Amino acid sequence: xxPRILVTGPTGQxxxxxxxxxxxxxxxxxxxxxxxxxxxxxxxxxxxxxVREVRPDLIVNAAAYTAVDKAEEERTLAMTVNGESPGVxxxxxxxxxxxxxxxxxxxxxxxxxxxxxxxxxxxxxxNVYGESKLAGERAVEAVGGACLVLRTSWVYGVRGKNFLxxxxxxxxxxxxxxxVEDQRGSPTWSLVIAEATALIVARTGLRGLAxxxxxxxxxxxxxxxxxxxxxxxxxxxxxVGGCAVRRVEPIPTSAFPTPxxxxxxxxxxxxxxxRTFDVHMPRWERSLAxxxxxxxxxx
Numbered sequence: 001x002x003p004r005i006l007v008t009g010p011t012g013q014x015x016x017x018x019x020x021x022x023x024x025x026x027x028x029x030x031x032x033x034x035x036x037x038x039x040x041x042x043x044x045x046x047x048x049x050x051v052r053e054v055r056p057d058l059i060v061n062a063a064a065y066t067a068v069d070k071a072e073e074e075r076t077l078a079m080t081v082n083g084e085s086p087g088v089x090x091x092x093x094x095x096x097x098x099x100x101x102x103x104x105x106x107x108x109x110x111x112x113x114x115x116x117x118x119x120x121x122x123x124x125x126x127n128v129y130g131e132s133k134l135a136g137e138r139a140v141e142a143v144g145g146a147c148l149v150l151r152t153s154w155v156y157g158v159r160g161k162n163f164l165x166x167x168x169x170x171x172x173x174x175x176x177x178x179x180v181e182d183q184r185g186s187p188t189w190s191l192v193i194a195e196a197t198a199l200i201v202a203r204t205g206l207r208g209l210a211x212x213x214x215x216x217x218x219x220x221x222x223x224x225x226x227x228x229x230x231x232x233x234x235x236x237x238x239x240v241g242g243c244a245v246r247r248v249e250p251i252p253t254s255a256f257p258t259p260x261x262x263x264x265x266x267x268x269x270x271x272x273x274x275r276t277f278d279v280h281m282p283r284w285e286r287s288l289a290x291x292x293x294x295x296x297x298x299x
Contacts, residue, residue: 009063087139111263
């Protein structure tokens with residue numbers, strides 16, 4: 001029988017892509033708040049019963065609280081979903097003797113380093129979202145077992161709420177876009193994250209994942225600013241037509257205050273991922289071009 005793969009958060013950017021990329025590797029059981037059975041990370045007490053009912057051979061946790069600014073006022077919910085529930089999933093995975101793959105974020109860092117962060121660098125989150133994701137990492141690590149934690153960054157995709165879709169909409173509505181220039185990172189397409197995850201599973205096998213348990217950085221190659229990311233999006237919109245933007249104006253973070261502070265630099269060094277799994281992440285520019293092509297064809 002094919003292995004049963006439990007994917008949480010199937011309507012999210014990464015979860016939706018995982019359901020497609022993991023399907024050739026086994027039977028995908030995609031569960032969330034609106035499925036039967038329910039798997040809601042806001043309800044840690046209900047997680048164990050659902051996992052035991054499904055009896056998966058692999059758990060891939062793509063569910064998360066991702067509203068960075070709103071987390072400042074919903075700390076308890078963010079900490080439950082991102083901090084406590086991943087530990088429950090890890091406990092159930094260990095009880096079943098199966099691997100768990102869990103996603104984290106570049107926002108566990110404060111952005112003061114100035115060179116790409118490695119897995120050995122000490123986290124120091126500067127917002128509640130980052131604190132909650134770090135709590136989740138540590139909860140998974142404390143359980144032990146065959147758990148992989150994959151940190152990624154600046155995630156965007158063809159669905160949900162994200163920077164790419166917001167900029168595409170604004171490009172049709174405004175002549176001037178003002179976008180932060182002094183925050184640097186690596187925009188990472190959700191499909192690329194899902195494809196890399198599937199590649200890791202395919203190359204190691206479920207049993208092999210236990211031999212490589214630990215923390216890895218998984219983000220697109222290269223770096224840019226939010227302004228650079230927005231400029232690339234607008235340039236594509238001009239090619240396809242319907243773009244109203246005359247200029248993309250760079251502004252400092254201080255000119256665009258938000259409830260949650262953002263790290264000014266959060267580039268991730270993915271060397272460990274490459275050495276361990278021979279997975280080489282594409283440059284962000286290439287991924288963006290392919291994603292925009294997908295959006296054009298599906299329009």
